Amino acid sequence: MDLHRSRAGLVIGLVLLPFGLCTVLAGLAGSTLRLVGGLIVGGLVMLASVAGIVEAVRPFRFHISFEGLTVRTAELNRLLPWAEIEHLVLYQPPPVLSDKRMPSPLLLLVPAARSTLDLPLTHSxxxxxxxxxxxxxVHDVREKTDQVAGALARYGGSRFTDHRQLVRQRFDSAPLSIEARGYDRTAVDALVQKGREALRSEDFLLRLAAKAQVERALVELPLVAHGYDPVRVDAFLRDLSAALARFEEGEEEPG
Structure with a gap:
């Protein structure tokens, strides 16, 4: 299976380049202050546009097959046989409120001990x-994340793990017991279902909204007779909240 580079960067670059040029030209016809502002703003826009266009037209190949991964990027241009790959992990970083967007899923490579790959291992x-x-x-290619995951599972076998599925499976069943007095079961079940649906989504706003609901429920869930054990519910919801999104960069994901 061949993955194809996304055209989004090229389109944005081609749209912004004339805008930056017009901003510079408009500044030339005005006062000194307007000239400086036009040169700074327009120049930055043009630089960003050119960078996006250059990145979009850079040679790219990502081919997944029974032989391994044939990769051509700025850092790498070679066949990675499966024998050189200890493990591949498809990982979806939780979104962070301050970023205002859903981060791209990452395909992480753990090289095998015999690998001759000579690149820094900067992640864990x-x-x-x-x-x-x-x-x-994965957002750099046109194929959907699930399509990429399907191809990697088909050709990589046990060398590939879709971490998104592991996260979802952790919340497929809630180990909640019923106590004489606990949280309203209907409210908890509805909340957990919304969280599960959001975990399956790459929609930034949906995941943040679900996290906000979970956080609010942690302080507002009503106590009733024969409800879910509050201690277990609180622990489960805190883990669910951390898996959905983070309000701050330093907030830890559930272990």
Whole structure:
């Protein structure tokens, strides 16, 4: 399966480039202050546009097959046989409120001991903290994340793990017991279902909204007779909230 580079950067660059040029030209016809402002703003827009266009037309290949991964990017241009790959992990970083967007899913590569890959391992695997590198940001290609995951599972077999599925499976069943007095079961079940649906989504606003609901429920869930054990519910909801999104960069994900 061949992955194809997304055209979004090229389109945005081509749209912004004339805007930046017009801003510079408009500044030339005005006062000194307007000239300086036009040169700064227009120049920055043009630089960003050119950078986006250059990145979009840079040679790219990502081919997934029984032989391994054939990769051509700015950092790498070679076949990575499966024998050189200890593990591949498709990881979805939780969104952060301040970023105002959903982060790209990352394809992380843990090289095998026999690998001759000579690139810095700047990340840690979410599975076991082994050193790894980002091989691909999935938003950089046109194929959907599930399509990429399907191809990697088909050709990579046990060398590939879709971390998104592990996160979802953790919340597929809630280990909640019933106590003489606890949280309203209907309210908890509805909340957990919304959280599960949001975990399956790459919609930034949906996940943040679900997190906000969970956080509010942690202080507002009503106590009733024969409800869910509050201690277990609170622990489960805190983990669900952390998996959905983070309000701050330093907020930890559930272990």
């Amino acid at each position: 695997s979410p599975l076991d903290d082994r050193p790894c590198m980002v091989l691909l940001e």
